Amino acid sequence: MSDKIFVKIKDVVIPGELLAEGMTFLPAGRAFRKGARIYAATIGIVDVRGRVIRVVPLSGCYMPKKDDLVIGRVINISRSGWAVDINCPYSADLNIGEVTTEYIDLAKTELSRYFDIDDYLLARITDISESKYVKLTAKGRPFRKLIGGNIINVSPTKIPRIIGKEGSMITMLKQLSDCDIVIGQNGLIWIKGTPQKEMMVAQAIKKIERESHLTGLTDKIKIMLSGKK
């Protein structure tokens, strides 16, 4: 049997579309194998590296992954920690021991001193159990409460584009706008600066999200931001 590949790199594929035939190829990302054939599982872009065929999704909600840096909102305070909404179908837990190393007498301390309900914070996912119980940590740098500023919501599939190659896009955004910007893998972005600058960055990010498929986007954004300065 001859092994064959039916798509090219950067092709847009839809769920159930045949990508390749034969056991020499391996499915990765949002691709799956059925018998000897490999199909796409979501709408996405094809990436072929050697024998590995990957489908990079173009749409979809955030699904938590271990070691992801996320921005969350505190939705509940429990006896020994917080429940955090991390913009995904599962709520996450942040235990008091994952926030500070100092001793805290739970009988005497109000946990809202650290994080109150509706506070935004930056944290890392440390563990996701089989039953989708998500655990967070926020100990040390760069984790912190995000005070003031603005939160904007973008599609989690576009986050890599907003960060850019080796952080090129985000570094440029920070430099040109003098804003403090924090990106969560879960599609939430926190921007803090003067109101005008915050608005400018938000517009730039929305533009990146809309035009993520175009090349030369970094230069375009550069012109857009420096023009308004």
Next chain:
Amino acid sequence: MTKVGQPPKLIVRGKRLDGRAPDQLRPIKIKAGVVPNAAGSAELSIGDTHVIVAVYGPREVVPRHLARPDRVYLECIYDMTTFSTSDRNRPGPSRRSREISKVTAEALGPAIFLEHYPKTELDVYIEVINASAGTRTAAITASAVALADAGIEMRDLVCSIAAGKIDGQLVLDLFEPEDNFGQADLPISIMPRTGEITLLQMDGDLTKEELKKLLAMNQKACQEIYKKQKAALKEKYEVKK
């Protein structure tokens, strides 16, 4: 026996009342991504039947006891607008809309990787804007596009169409008078890659041979619909230069 308003003949000189050949579909238009607030959406019109589908989720299950530990809770809600029929349609769920909601969820379920989204809920809201027969098949076809648009992991899309018998002849894609006064109606939905049937209903009487012929007719038409679904999705996501 003739019913009120029944035309004397549904097939005149080999052609149907709207001028179609027996195995001809009504013109179909599908567009993906029409509801900005939804995770995914689609609009479909086939002849005078017009539906809009919006998909939300996967999200937290409400009420919580409906959550399944091993899979997503798939909820379809089929609703006809008050102005979608010639007589005003009473708003709110009815016996018929609950049935269609149920069969739609069951028709879409096999195509979705339900187990990839445990303890979550996936909502598919189907709104019929104008009804002229074939709303459940239009709903399923549009829902598959909306689910794919939402980035849900799926084994395949789902295509759906009805065929039936009018004036003793087997025809594809019944429209309103044919649906009301025909002898049989057979909506099916399939997964086009494998041809597996996910919905099969029948209204009226058919012989075994007729049933086989209609199934073949439906399978062929579904492949045609699949091409339209594919084109709609690619149109939204393909790079525009």
